[in-house]
Amino acid sequence: MGKLSLIIKREYLAKVRNKSFVVMTFLSPILMVGMVVLIVYLTKINDNEIRTIGILNESNYFSTDFQGTESNSFVKFKGIGLEAAKDSIQKMGFYGLLYIPNEQDLEQVASRSFFYSKDAPGSSLLNNLENVFKDRLRLQRLQKLGVSVSDFESVDNNFEIKTATFTGEQNLKGITEIKAFIGGAFGYLIMMFIIIYGGFVMRSVIEEKTTRIIEVIISSVKPFQLMLGKIIGTSLAGVTQFAIWIISAFVMFGVLILVFDIDPSALNSGAGNTPGLIGGAAYVAASDSAMQLYANELFRIPWIMLICFFVIYFVLGYLIYSSIYAAIGAAVDNETDTQQFIFPIILPLMLAIYVGFFSVFNNPHGPIAVGFSLFPLTSPIVMLMRLPGGIGEGGVPVWEVAVSILLLMITFIGIVWLAAKIYRVGILMYGKKPSYRDLLKWLKY
Amino acid sequence: MNNILVAKEVSKQFGSHIALNKVSLEIPKNSIYGLLGPNGAGKTTLIRIINQIIYPDQGSIYFDGKPLQAQHIAKIGYLPEERGLYKSMKVGEQALYLAQLKGLSKSDAKIRLKYWFDRLEIGDWWNKKIQELSKGMAQKIQFIVTVLHEPKLLIFDEPFSGFDPINANLIKDEILQLRDKGTTIIFSTHRMESVEELCEYIALVHQSEKILDGKLSDIKKAYKNNIYKVGLGVQSANGLLEDLKDKFEILSSEYLDGGSQLNFTVQLPSDDTGPFLSHLSGKANVNNFMETIPSANDIFIRTVQSK
Structure with missing residues (x-):
């Protein structure tokens, strides 16, 4: 355990002290906020013409x-x-x-x-x-019909059918999409994290190979310890970076709103057309009470459950993918050789995101959504998009969550075991660019 | 129990390639043991097995009388042929890290590092990054890191590569001192002159098999083949050489000093030199008479080529 924590510490420090990492960490929020300011500014110029x-x-x-x-x-x-x-x-x-x-x-x-x-x-x-x-x-047509404006306004109605589950819980129109969107945000976060920090893990392995320090280290620790320490250390650095991003984003938005007096609601204007002369007030009033309902509904989303599952799926999903990244890094001598191996990793991730946005949004409990939320390489993303609807009655059946996590764990153990084998052999192989067949052969060494 | 390391019939196969075939070794305590062999013979595989980087398919290894275990890692120091350090990490930090991985406590490691840094006169490198150092400088750090935890067994794979002659000598002296302090050293190299200079024992590995091992002096004795170098003072070319050629197998000969000195090498049928010397007596003055001992280089080439 002592050696593992030593490795984690080194990997973490090596990452967070890296100049480009520091620059990325502090520059990205500034760039993001700068973009938003630019967009708001340009929109205003456009409107001012x-x-x-x-x-x-x-x-x-x-x-x-x-x-x-x-x-x-x-x-x-x-x-x-x-x-x-x-x-x-x-x-x-x-x-x-x-x-x-x-x-x-x-x-x-x-x-x-x-x-x-x-x-x-x-x-x-x-x-x-x-x-x-x-x-x-x-106005003219109303006059011809002999109807007064006030009569017409009283006739005008905005009917929506009310929906409820069998147990009597009231549903809100569009809440399914909103919930899926929240889950989608979590899923997207996992994908981004895997792609960014999985890549970091891979480059870090390649660095150890090219500097030839690897043999010195694995004469002191087991290759698996080194791989695990590297993955954990790098992801802790990633969590640090994300935390800094989120905190600084909040701080900077706060500052911007205070300093430049930007109305936050201006950012999402243009969504609805300005209502006409008649019925405008009613529309606004209706949307206000609806907002209240939506807000209530959002509060009723089981956030704690959601965050717990986010952590579970995040940890398992990230470990699976980053150990594959580590194995790829071990198999090659330089980054240009990684392309052929990286594409098959990105593929299920992209698939999960697209299936999530196109299929799960429409029907969170349809066969496609269920299938992809059970399949271990896509489940961390797709299942999280379904989970804001709750578990059990009206939500994701308990058995699906259980099977999904079970499959994920089995895959996790299997993939990490395979990746560790490839890693163990690969780190000592120099010179030739391996093929998939070579990787298979290494599993038998 | 006089062996620090014993390998018994160790075999290792990578796919269809046999890297080691039933190799057995006995490495005596407190010796410098040369592990020799052509490129690709299986030396590195054997060294990696001793370091528990890879595991043998068959056979067993005993360290200090006990089967090799994970905890023995702390008692072995390994300087691989393919070696390097983290480029962007500072020297001191990196040395501390590697020492701690070998099981030293941080405070112990600091004290010992200070000792070694002063000894090799590199104390002011502590806060430099490896990428600012020359290759030879980095090699010194690497050497220190290898010996820092005072292992019982040190394995050096081409330790002198990358060093200039002065620093190579420095490192050689350090290796000898470590031996004198009781450390056993496995020394893998292609530089035969350093084998000659340092090794008490050698093993020769060729095509995945051990083909020769033992005390270097014994091997040399076994490999000498009764060839003698002879220098005679003669009056003139009086037919002595022709006479010798008739009776003995003369391998080469030359006259020096205007014909007054005859040097030749002779192959005698056995190590009994009596008949040859008595044949010479009275015919010429024997200025020198010396048995030729094969060098490690000769032995290496002869053994490998005869296979």
Whole structure:
């Protein structure tokens, strides 16, 4: 045990003292925050551009309806023909021309109106213009039907069917997706961690081979101890790095929000279209109460259970993959030879993520989701996407979790055993680039 | 119990390649034991088995009378031929780490390292990184790390490679002193002159088998073949050489000093030199008469080539 902790300590220190590691650790959050600031800034610039639009209104309607907004201003033309108006729009560098013809009926006016511009106009601009027409048309149609606006608003309803499980628990629309997304975030974290720090383990093994210190060390400790110490030490360095990232991200966002006075909700604006004149208030109110329900639902996600399983799947999954990385590092002499071996490792990881996002989101308990959450090379990611729905009634059946973890453990023991064998032989092999057949042969040594 | 290490019929196979075939060795305590053999003969495999890096398929190894076990690692020091250190780690830190892996406590390791660093006059390297050192400097560190835990058995695989002649001598003296303090040393090398100089015992491994072992002086005795170098003072070329050629097997001959000195080598039928010397008496002055002893180099080449 003493030797193992010595190795872990050395590997950890060697990693965290490494200059590029330090730079990565402290630069990444700055880069990330910088990106967000840049995006917000660019969005603002984009919004600040005011498009001037000419209106040639020959009708008797809409005389006061087009009001300038933050992004549009309107210039009214009078007493010139359509072609002349188009000409002057282009000469003055305006964005476009809205032509409203003179017809008797509003319906006809609307249907014959045209928008001219140099390039195809953006959809938000068109929406704005269309909303003006829509509101006016709706009002007129209501009048024709003899319905008052207030009556219409009272008729308008926003019906959603309420759903519940058989035991009477209320479900919320979209909560399945939200839950899967939370699980997906965990799964994604595992994948990123495996790819980044598995690679570190591999390079560290290659370094020991190329500096030829390996034989000195394994005359003092067992190769398996060295491999295990390396994996644990490197992952502790990884956990440190992740912790620094998460903490500094929070700190920097806090600072940014205070200093630059950025409204955090601005970051996710543009998701919904601005509602029209009618029914807007109702929409907002409805979404508020829904938010409350969703928040309640999120609090009801079994976080402690989820975090426990995250730790289990994370540890087992990471150990399986990083021992494969260690074996690859031992088999080759330099990093360029690793490509052919790395692809088969990345494949199940990518598969897990894609299957997770496409299949588990739609149906967390479908056959594909179940299959991939049992298969040990994908289960750490896929099962975590299913678990926020809970275990047992209405969630993942207990036997599936048990089988999945059992399979993962068996695979863990098997893979680590195989990887240790390849590692043991590989670290003393120099010169030739091994093939898969060589690796098989080494297992028999 | 006079052997620190005994190997009994050790065999090891890698796939279809037989690396060692029933090799038996007895390495006496407190000796320098040369492990010789051409490239690929199986020396490194044998050394790795002694270090428990790999395990034999058959046969057994005894260390100090007991079957070789994991705890014996602390009593063996190994300087591999393929050696190196962590490039970006500091010298002192690295030496401490490797010493602790061999089972020394940190404080013990520090004291001993200080002793060795002063002894080899490299005390000011402690905080340097290995990548700042020359190859020879790094080799010194490597040597210290190998002997630091005062093992009973030291295994050196080509210890002098990478050293300039001055430092090679320094290391050679250190090895001799370690031997004098009671350490047994297995010495694997291709440099026959250092075998000649250092080794009391040798074993020759060729094509996965041990083909020769024992005390170097005994082996030399066994390999001498009654060839003698003779120097005669003669008056003139008076037919003496022709006469000798008739009666004995003369391998080579030459006249020196204008014909007054005849040097030749002769192969005698047995180690009884009486008949030859009495034949010479009265015919010439015998200036020198010397038996040729085969060098380790000769023995190596003759044994390997005869197989």
